[in-house]
Amino acid sequence: MSAIASGTAPSDRAALRPAHLPRRAGKGIRPGRVILHAFLIAMTALWVFPLFWAVYSSLRPISDTVKNGYVSWPAGGLSLDNYRTFWTEADLPYFYANTLVIVVPSVILILLLASMVAFACTQFSWRFNVTVLMIFTAGNLLPPQVIIVPLYHIYLSTPIPSFTELDVGRFAFPFFSDNNLLYDQYIGIMLIHVVFQTGFATFVLSNYMKTISKEITESAIMDGAHVLRIWWNIVLPLCRPALAAMATLLFTFIYNDFFWALILLKTGDKRPITSALNNLQGEFFSNNNLIAAGALLAAVPPILIYIFLQKQFIAGLTLGSTKG
Amino acid sequence: MDESREDEFPRRPDRRITVPHTGVDLPLDLDLTRRDILKIAGYGSLAAFIAACGGSNPTTSTSVTATGGKMSLGSYQSDSVPKKALADLVTAFQSANGGTKVTVNTVDHGTFQNQITSYLQGTPEDVFTWFSGHRMRFFASKGLATPIDDVWNAVKSNYTEGFANSVKGDDGHVYAVPTSYYPWAVFYRKDVFAQHNYTVPTNWDDFKALCAKMKTDGLIPIAFADKDGWPAMGTFDILNLRLNGYDFHVGLCTGQQKWTDPKVTSVFKKWAEITPYYSPAFAGLTWQQAADQLLRKQAGMYLLGLFVSQEFLASGSAADLGQLDFFPFPHVGSPYDAEEALDAPIDVYMVTKKSPSLSSDTGQAKAFMEYIAKGSVQTQYFVESPGAIPTANDADQSKYDPLTKKAADIVSKAKKITQFFDRDSRPDFAGPNGMQQFLLKYLANPTSDTMSLQTSMQSFWDSLGPE
Known part of the structure; x- marks a missing residue:
């Protein structure tokens, strides 16, 4: 605010400046700004507090908090022991690998399929393009829970060939299936994510593609490019910000998902990272400090993804609006 | 109201489809009306629902135990101490039973309970960890567990009357072997x-x-x-x-x-x-x-x-x-x-019904059930993972700490246990x-x-x- 004020009010007219406009820095502190900053600091503290609390708990041994409570100074000292225990006891690298094996192919497949649909529906005029778009969008409205019983039985009775397995130490990744069914397979989880996320991705990508002027596509046709080539060489590069934003979102969605894995996987060793956290809980007793450490570690990959794709993410949010 | 319409448009009798579990016959041809589609969708979801409710008749099972071979075990012992104790138990069983190869699938306690219905109807392991009481009888009566009267006859002398009652299903058959409890x-x-x-x-x-x-x-x-x-x-x-x-x-x-x-x-x-x-x-x-x-x-x-x-x-x-x-x-x-x-809740082991490998592994699964009914096996598990108390009569009580000893004592004095x-x-x-x-x-x-x-x-x- 002060920057705007100083930009519009030249210094020779400073005396004429109305009293209600903010003064330049260095000429005293206005109570309004004090209140504003006090408010901002309070809000920041409020938002950071739970995170801080988790970090603080995760650094304390359970014996300390059992004896002294969580609201106390660390009598047992602070250490990274909980992180170490979680990393080894819960087999963390292994479960990270499980999640990546599900998330990465799903995200790629969703973006490919959704961009194809969005491309066909926005860049070309044909009889049912709006209808198709609406059907894909309407898919978002279907709550996955309602189809879980039939889906479970479909998965149990769909034969899938088993080929070979990719063995990397303890981690064995079966191509397609290791029990000749869709049930209890990585590929089954990938497929259902693709099915359920493609609708949303299509919706977002088509909105973005509508902002690409048709002249670009038309001139490509004039130059003799066929449809797939326009999609891959012209439209997809233009959509990079939207694709990156979608990739970030989809990664987080699928990373956090627990529902499909709960119903459609039965093997504990195939479950995603979020379930490794549950492995730390006993039937009755839970070491909450250890779980805090685990939760913080499990949150790392989505944060990394966000940091690396942040530029694209924000570009994706704003680019469309300025073009329109 | 459908009959009149079908009279007007007779269809070829060979193109019909039977919806599974409902016995409903539907015409299968390409000029389906909206009504047909609704009908198929309706019966289809009904069939899925009926199938989801499970239910199949118990079949007679072989009574022998077998050595060697293989079997699988679904376990909710996911936290490190009981998990390790169970792994040691399984290793000991393997060497005691002629090298039976046991595959253990560990799923955390909460998830295991949440997905038990879909687990037992899908492709479960041969043997699984579970609870006594209504929760055991429920799955037994749904035909999702195999009766193990033959195993029980071999081990029942090692159990008190209270435990014997706790593993009986509604049909009077035995469905579980109790391994531990706590008051x-x-x-x-x-x-x-x-x-x-x-x-x-x-x-x-x-x-x-x-x-x-x-x-x-x-x-x-x-x-x-x-x-x-x-x-x-x-x-x-x-x-x-x-x-x-x-x-x-x-x-x-x-x-x-x-x-x-x-x-x-x-x-x-x-x-x-x-x-x-x-x-x-x-x-x-x-x-x-x-x-x-x-x-x-x-x-x-x-x-x-x-x-x-x-x-x-x-x-x-x-x-x-x-x-x-x-x-x-x-x-x-x-x-x-x-x-x-x-x-005094009792934890048990049960044999599933729908395990794809059970037909070849029944003998090994029953050998495992007999093995975990031994006092020495339960005592060893208790020593490694203290907490719940062994159920077998011949469990070595000298290994108990005073609190566990007292707990075993008040349960044995109870005339009724829930x-x-x-x-x-x-x-x-x-x-x-x-x-x-x-x-x-x-x-x-x-x-x-x-x-x-x-x-x-x-x-x-x-x-x-x-x-």
Whole structure:
């Protein structure tokens, strides 16, 4: 605010400046700004507090908090022991690998399929393009829970060939299936994510593609490019910000998902990272400090993804609006 | 109304499809009307629903155990100590049974329970870890477990009558082998009782007098926590057992008795006499927080399962663990006091029905069931993963710590044993929308008239469909 004020009010007219406009820095502190900053600091503290609390708990041994409570100074000292225990006891690298094996192919497949649909529906005029778009969008409205019983039985009775397995130490990744069914397979989880996320991705990508002027596509046709080539060489590069934003979102969605894995996987060793956290809980007793450490570690990959794709993410949010 | 239409447009009889599980025949041709599509969709989901409800007839099973070969085990022992103990048990079984290769699928406790229905109907392992009580009988009656009478005949001499009853299904067949259990009782610290010269109360009046005295001494008389909903059911169980007896309690859990019965009112009345002595803000506390109150000498007593010792163990202080003791819930002056009934949930192993490998592994699975019924095996497991108590008669009691010995003792004195409300009643009634919510409602205002609450409990029970 002060920057705007100083930009519009030249210094020779400073005396004429109305009293209600903010003064330049260095000429005293206005109570309004004090209140504003006090408010901002309070809000920041409020938002950071739970995170801080988790970090603080995760650094304390359970014996300390059992004896002294969580609201106390660390009598047992602070250490990274909980992180170490979680990393080894819960087999963390292994479960990270499980999640990546599900998330990465799903995200790629969703973006490919959704961009194809969005491309066909926005860049070309044909009889049912709006209808198709609406059907894909309407898919978002279907709550996955309602189809879980039939889906479970479909998965149990769909034969899938088993080929070979990719063995990397303890981690064995079966191509397609290791029990000749869709049930209890990585590929089954990938497929259902693709099915359920493609609708949303299509919706977002088509909105973005509508902002690409048709002249670009038309001139490509004039130059003799066929449809797939326009999609891959012209439209997809233009959509990079939207694709990156979608990739970030989809990664987080699928990373956090627990529902499909709960119903459609039965093997504990195939479950995603979020379930490794549950492995730390006993039937009755839970070491909450250890779980805090685990939760913080499990949150790392989505944060990394966000940091690396942040530029694209924000570009994706704003680019469309300025073009329109 | 469909017949008239089909008369007008006769179809070729060979192109028809039978919807599985319903016996409904539908025409299969390409000029489907909207009505046909609706019909197919309707019957299709009906078929899926029926299939989802499971149900197949039990078949006769072979009675021999086999060595060598392979078998699989689904386990909820996911935290590191019991997981390691089970892995050692499995290794010992492998060498004892001619090298049977055992594949263990470990799923965390909460998830295992949540997905048990889909697990058992899908492609489960041959053997799985589970609970006794209604939860066992339910899956047995749905045809999702294999009866193991032959295994039981071989091992039953190693079990008491109470355990024998706990593994019988509704059809009278045996479906499980019990491996461990733990009692619910009133826990206290010996040093706190010695410091204030308290004596262990044996009847209701002494119990209440002790509570009043503790309050004047600045203690929370009874630690209590019900954030997770289930702990309060332990108090309901024991009061109902003491006041109205085992038979009424079991009848209530299974719907043969009514929640509007004045006997239930008497339980709530009795309960209200001790609720003023509970931990403040108990509805927001977890059992671990309430156990901490006992550990830190802020609270005097705590009615909970033996697993309360795990919190003492976590404190890392052997001195605190050594002070933990318990006494059975006091008598209330009813004729049912003599039953000495208590909640002592039993954990069991069962054989699944739908395991794809069971046909070839039945012998090995049964050999495993016989193996875990041995006292020596259970003792070894207990030594590695202390907590729940072995069930076999020939388990080596000299390996027990004093607390475990005492726990085994009070259970053996009990003439009637229940499994805890959520294992004795149907899951949808015992869950957060049912009993847990009703008890929290009661505890929010325990002295008020409970008849309207009891009426809503009964109407909730009546609203539940057949299981």
